[in-house]
Amino acid sequence: MVRTLQSQQSRVSRMLVILLITLSVILVAILVSVHQLDVFSIPQHTTREQDMPDNHPLHDKMSRNVDTTQLLVDKAQRARWLAHQRKQKERELQQQMEEDEKQPPMNILLFYADDWRHDTMGAAGNSIVKTPFIDALAKEGVRFVENCVTTSICWISRATLYTGQYLARHHFEMLGRGRTLLKDGKPVEMKLEVPANETLYSLMKKKAKYFVGHAGKLGLWIDHQEYLGKGTFDYFVDEDGWHWREMGGKMVHITDKNTGDALRFLKMWEQKGKPKQKPFFLNVAYFATHAVDGDTRQYMPQNKSMAMYENDTIPIPATATEEAWQKMPYFFRPKSGGMNEGRTRWMWRYDEPDKHQRMMKNYYRMASEVDTSVGIILKELEMQGQLNNTMIIFTTDNGNFHAEHGLADKWYPHQESIRVPLVIKDPRMSPEFFGTTNDEFTLNIDLAATVLAAAGLDPLPTMMGRDMSILYRKNGFEGEVAATTSQSRRKAFASTNGRQYIDPSSDGGGKYHSGSESSWRTEFFYEHPMHSHPDYIPSSEALVRKDYKYFYWPNFKYEQLFDLKNDPGELNDLITSKNPVHQTKLKEMRKRFVELKMMAHSDLPVIL
DSSP states (O other): OHHHHHHHHHHHHHHHHHHHHHHHHHHHHHHHHHHHIIIIIGGGSSSOGGGSOTTOHHHHHHHHHOGGGGGGGSHHHHHHHHHHHHHHHHHHHHHHHHHHHTSOOOEEEEEEESSOOTTSSGGGTOSSOOOHHHHHHHHHSEEETTOBOSSOSHHHHHHHHHHSOOHHHHOOOBTTBOOEEEETTEEEEOOOOSOGGGSHHHIIIIISOOEEEEEEOOOSOSOHHHHHOTTOOSEEEEOOSOSEEEETTEEEEHHHHHHHHHHHHHHHIIIIIGGGTOOEEEEEEOOTTOOOTTOTTOOOOOGGGTTTTTTOOOOOOTTOSHHHHHTSOGGGSOTTSOOOHHHHHHHHHTSSHHHHHHHHHHHHHHHHHHHHHHHHHHHHHHHTTOGGGEEEEEEESOOOEESGGGOEEOOSSSHHHHBOOEEEEOTTOOGGGTTEEEOSOOBTTHHHHHHHHHTTOOOOTTOOOOOGGGGTSTTTTSSSOOOOOTTTOSOGGGOOTTOEEOOOOTTGGGTSOSOBTTBOOSOEEEEEOOBSOTTTBOOEEEEEOSSEEEEEETTTTEEEEEETTTOTTOOOOOTTOOOHHHHHHHHHHHHHHHHHHHHHHSOSOEEO
């Protein structure tokens, strides 16, 4: 009897155990099902609700439509989901890095022309000038429509390219020399003050281990080995200041010479650099479309180009009027008998209608010749099988007045002078950016940082720009891990190398700033030194924004304020306006102008 009872109890116990196990399995299955729903069903929504506050209206809408999303109220479950997302991103990044490891290092080809303003290309909407090869680059890459220079003059802009610094920091003020300092009570003319091993070419050669070439206008008139680094160049040719020259018993045009030199470099790289698995960096620095100063013809294109634009009529700019000239500051018409150089060159080129047409047609012919050269060089890259493994940049050193405001050439802070083309085609570019435009304020101080980043180097602490590839690569400023290659191995938006972003302007509620890890600059400081005499080329400075621009002319302590939204031609100076909006804007921009100027002139490791 006792045994029977014990046997029955044992059977009941086993049944209870089996029942408990069964219930546990069912419970685990339910929890797994819920967990899978929490982790994998939410990402199906295209909106990134994990970045929204809990009271965002989309949360209410989703909770009405999908009851299971109420689970997101549980912070622990949300944390698990976010952790899963991070791990997934890390796996994607690791996979991308492994794939990139299999790719050869990227070549970098910089086309750097002279005196081109932003609209001297068909892709920019110019219906006259023919630039099919540059236009094709724009269709395959990104065209930056608000790209500007921080100083609009050849040698300063080029010194900025080589150093990544404002004039205020590299001090290369004049052609062939920098500032004058007192040493032991005696004036000493300085050259390029940035150490040679901190210049772009030297870094690309000695740190990034690239095969480095320069073909065309160096633009500094200094010993390149002494100031850019001995042994820096695998190939170096400096051509500057001429359009036609006799060489080898025949007349040669400088753009043809630039093209030939670039092709010679590529052949040399194919024979000497490629076998050693060295990528190349080449700057094709065209002298065109710069005029020959002092020659009354100014622009002398190739004979084969003379039929181009023969039957076209070049439109006269809306601000190329006597009224616009009279609105320029009084010191542009000096009573001393001197002459502003911008007005002098206007008389060389644009003071008569027929002359204006002739000059502009020759200018456009030379631009088209540069475009043809670009096409020839890209064809050689294609024949070498390198076109799709080469980052290609087209840009220029400064803009150009084409009679706007009664002026010619550059120097001053007006739009025609400071805005220049920038097109980038990059093997790392996300496909959604192909053929797009970008309207962020990119600057020539960003070029060095962008080239270095493409070669796997961070910008130096003394450099003041940033890597522009953040604007066209996967994820960009979304706050996620940026797409990375084996050459960079970092977040593109976080590579400051000890440099700091400065605080936003006190006006605009944070709208105006020099950038941050999650945003691009919305304003910048412009500067240009005086040349020879204030009557000749007065110094000029500006605070540039997309809505307003503040000018300051230091030699005369003269201010101007322009509303760019309503006055894009910069004709109506608001400096004496009684409108409270203008008065407030002037006060705010004066303050911010001083702040940015102080930062540019400081030795602080800042990004501007």
